[in-house]
Amino acid sequence: MxxxxxxxxxxxxxxxxxxxxxxxxxxxxxxxxxxxxxxxxxxxxxxxxxxxxxxxxTTVEPLYEPGDVGEGVATIEDVRRLHDVPRRGATGEGVTVVAMDSGVDSSHPVFSDVRVEEVDVTGDGKGDDVGHGTAVMGQITRLAPGADLIALRIFGGEGSTKTNVILRAYEWLHNNTDRYEVVNMSWGAQEVTKQLDRVHNRLVEKGVRDVTAAGNTGEKAGSPGTAERAFSVGACTAEGKMAEFSSYNPDRDNPDVAAIGKDNRLAGAEGTSMGTDLDGPWVKASGTSFAAPEVAGMVAKLLDARGGLPPEQVMRAFEAGARNIPDQPKDGAGLADYRDTLWEAGGGSKPEPGPDEPGTPSERGESVVFSVGGRQVAVLAADCLDSGFYETTCEDDDGETVVRFASSNGGSGEGD
Known part of the structure; x- marks a missing residue:
């Protein structure tokens, strides 16, 4: 038969x-x-x-690779830094993001304050037997903590699935477009399927903002990242260099932008073995699988900040705001840059950096201030300050806080 x-x-x-x-x-x-x-x-x-x-x-698989043992780890703060994603401002509130993946371990602490709904089309029920969906959704919620999440489970315990299960999920997506605004797809078929791409394109035509993984197989990739209307994301390192595995299909406009997908620190699902174990409920793994949800989180923030932008306008804003890697076509339009995307989506023009402002937040000499154990920590770009002691006033939700720190040709300091 x-x-x-x-x-x-x-x-x-x-x-x-x-x-x-x-x-x-x-x-x-x-x-x-x-x-x-x-x-x-x-x-x-x-x-x-x-x-x-x-x-x-056909067989469909999540697009990830084990993390390199002994190598560095790309944290969510690295994502914020490289892609200029501020903590303040829009949080994704009022936006619902679907992760079409292996489900979710909603007991992970990263989801403690997040509304997570689970929908299963595999017949295996709720939960996450693979760990991939938990990792993907963890990237989304850490960048867009105000967004609601739906785990649309397409992978059961085997870790891969078939086209018929994928079509069950697409049917749910097509028939429930009033329940969500963004869908993340960190998976891919082993080849291009013309008709599956047709189903994907029709979903985007209905107003769904999609984010798909470009693929981990170099010059070869499969659906849905190859669909004409797909907003696909390639993988780069924390330093902004393209990962060697990231797929590039110029005849299919794949990828559109790139985000960190190499040695990511990810939320780990209990009882699963995906990736390399880190301290606590965290794992390390690589793949365009994890670059895509970072952009999906940025899309949720963008919709919160700019309202109901249609899919084509979202993609154009990200492409226009991206920072191109010179002589590197595998990055698509370039590295995703949330702040410049926000400007593009608002109808303004992308600001041109001055002669001493090469472009990235760290290169422009900007600082990042965050809390660690109840203390304020300021991380500054190298060489942005002369050696000496400095004092600055930061405004937070509770009022003004004076932060004092020392610099030795640039560096970091802790607040009182």
Whole structure:
């Protein structure tokens, strides 16, 4: 017996008259449906009015690699620094992000103050037997802590899945567009499937802001990152260099931008073995899988700050605001830069850096101030201050705080 996915421009019930057994059906629109069928014989027996295409049942996998043992770890603060994502301002409040992935371990402390809903299309129930979905959703919520999350589970305990399960999830997405604004897809088929890309494009046409992983296979990648309307993300290091595994398909505009996806520090799901264990409930792993949700978190912040921007405007703003890596085509339009994207989305022009302001926050001599154990810590760019003692006043939610620190040709200091 042979198994195929049949895509149609009419209701799939038309296949009931064909020489096949219809195992599942999926409805995305009145003029776009699909069916998972079993038959014995030539595919010509599936010829029926309205058939758009027939494709093999393919394997779909999460797009990650184990973290390098002994190498550095890219923290969420590295993400904020490289991609200029401020803690203040918009938080993603009022925005719901779907992670179409392996589910979630909602008991992880990173989700303690987050509303997380679980939807399962695998038949395995709630939870996360792989750890991938928990890691992905952890990246989203740490950048957009005000956003609500939906874990749309497509991977069960095996860690991979098939096209028919993917289509169940796409059917849910198509039929519930009023429940969410952003969907993250950190997975990919082993090849380009024209019809799956059609289903993805139609979802974006309905106003869903998608973020997809570009792929981890160099010059080869599969759906949905290859879809015409897909907003795909490549992977770079914490230093802003493209990861060697990040996929690049210029004929399919893949990727559109890049974000940190090398040796990320990620939320670890209890009882899973994905990645390299770190202290506490954290793991290290690499992949465009983790670059994509960083951009999805930025999209949630952007929608909070700028309102209901349509998908094409979101993508254009990110591409216009990206920082190009010279002589590096694998970065797409460049490294995602949230602050410049915010300016682009607001209708303003991207500010040109002055002669002493090369571009990134650290290169411009800016500081980052955050709390550690109840103490204020200021991290400054190298060489931005002469040696000596300094005092500055920071305004926080409780009022003004005086921060004193010492500099030895640039450095960091702790507040009183």
């Amino acid at each position: 042979t198994h195929k996915i049949v895509y149609l421009s009419r209701r799939p019930e038309v296949l009931f008259e064909a020489e096949c057994t219809v195992l599942e059906t999926y409805c995305f629109d009145d003029d776009l449906t699909a069916a998972y069928v079993e038959f014995d014989g030539d595919t010509r027996t599936l010829d029926a009015p309205g058939v758009l295409g027939v494709e093999d049942l």
